[in-house]
Amino acid sequence: MIVRPEVFDDETPPPDLRHREHQVQQLIQLLHRARTGSAQGALITGPSGVGKTVLGKTVLEEFAREYGTRWTWIQTLGKTTGDVFRDAIRAVGGDVAGNTPNDELAGRLRQAIAGDDYLLLLDEGDDLAGTGAVGKLTAVPGVEVAVICHEPDDWLARAEAEVRQYFHGGRVALERYGVDELADILRDRAQVGLVDGAVTREQLETIADDVAGVAREGIQTLHAAAEIGVEREHSRIYDVDVDDAYERARSRIREANLSSLPFHHRVLYELIRDVGGITGREFHQRYEAIAERVYANRERMPISRRDRRNKLDKLQEYDLIERERIDHRWLYTAVDPDLAAPLDVRLAPSRIS
Incomplete structure (x- = not known):
């Protein structure tokens, strides 16, 4: 069903900038x-x-x-x-x-x-x-x-x-695409990357609507639906393949986002993921407790609280962490606790008393 998988890669440019x-x-x-x-x-x-x-x-x-x-x-x-x-x-x-x-x-x-x-x-x-x-x-x-x-x-x-x-x-x-606009973009990818008739216009519109007009998520969802269809030995994409594709696509995007981030962001992400949930105060305390050891013999220096907050915004933007207000405190958790950041240093201690 998938004839050119590279068509769905983030690095592959579109044939044209449709609707832009x-x-x-x-x-x-x-x-x-x-x-x-x-x-x-x-x-x-x-x-x-x-x-x-x-x-x-x-x-x-x-x-x-x-x-x-x-x-x-x-x-x-x-x-x-x-x-x-x-x-x-x-x-x-x-x-x-x-x-x-x-x-x-x-x-x-x-x-x-x-x-x-x-x-x-x-x-x-x-x-x-x-x-x-x-x-x-x-x-x-x-x-x-x-x-x-x-x-x-x-x-x-x-x-x-x-x-x-x-x-x-x-x-x-640039705003998010409308449903018809993103469906057009997905159709362009499907025409090049999939066999003829692999996906219907209705399915493309469903994907475009469900991802709220975000092109990257729509493209990855289409790719994931085709992969799932192949795994299930379907000759084309079924609606159930689309239903099961969203989480695979989001997981793939989160993994790519995390891999693209530099050292500071990965450290902050692991501080949150490693403990399964941490308040803002505990987060800063833990960072300051490990900073000297984590940054030893590196060109980068520990960063300020303001810089940490800015980088937490980026982690949220990348769908890597979630923030919830509980009893006048912010609680940070990892969206996917099984997704670990590639780091060459351990962040213990895991708890601050």
Whole structure:
């Protein structure tokens, strides 16, 4: 039944950006303004799974091909300002060591691009606001930036004044798809990835409705339904296969999300998962009790309470943890207690007295 499984991978680009035509034009217009000398950033916003990264990568790739502009995509989650600069320098062919002082990085980037235009797509940029990273990048002549984040108002409120001005009027907002829109997208994947007649339009609309218009979850649910159908020796996808596909798809997405997270997030996740449920106060106490040992001999340093809270938001956003208010306290639990984060260090003690 499944003829091209790679069609359902997150890394496989869609044949076209169906039902995103307006946002494509918005982003192209912002890139044109930047190219003609009007400093103008693009803030690509929206909830998880609606195609922000796909939109950014696809449009920047086409724009760069047409105008000969160099560009790169940088996953910024968990990275310092220095890390982002080094990634940008190396992506354009520049040479920079890991211990190069931060105050030399802007000059190294300017030297590497040699007066040309250079577009940076900064993914998972929620934590960049207020760090100075975006302002320092855009201060380099020729560098223009597009940032992907989830909550634009919160992001701009935390950003520096010059960064807020840089992104003024530069939002490209993506919402969840409508049922018919997502069913169209799923049909495109099915036509390439499955045998003819494997799934009905009604089933695609059911999936689109049940996942509330989140493209990533819809695509993974369709894939999981086909896998289950094959396992049951069905010649096509049955309704019962769809019914049983949702949890497999969500589990697969959670596993991929967890694997994509950097060390800090994995530590925080394991602190919660390991005990089966923990209050906010116990969580911070336990983190502070293990931090010195967990971070020993690592480049990363323990993070502040504020940074921990920001990263807990990301874990919730990724459907990895749940938060419940009980007796004036927040209780955190793992959505899937059997899903462990890959860590090379134990987090004991498991309880704080």
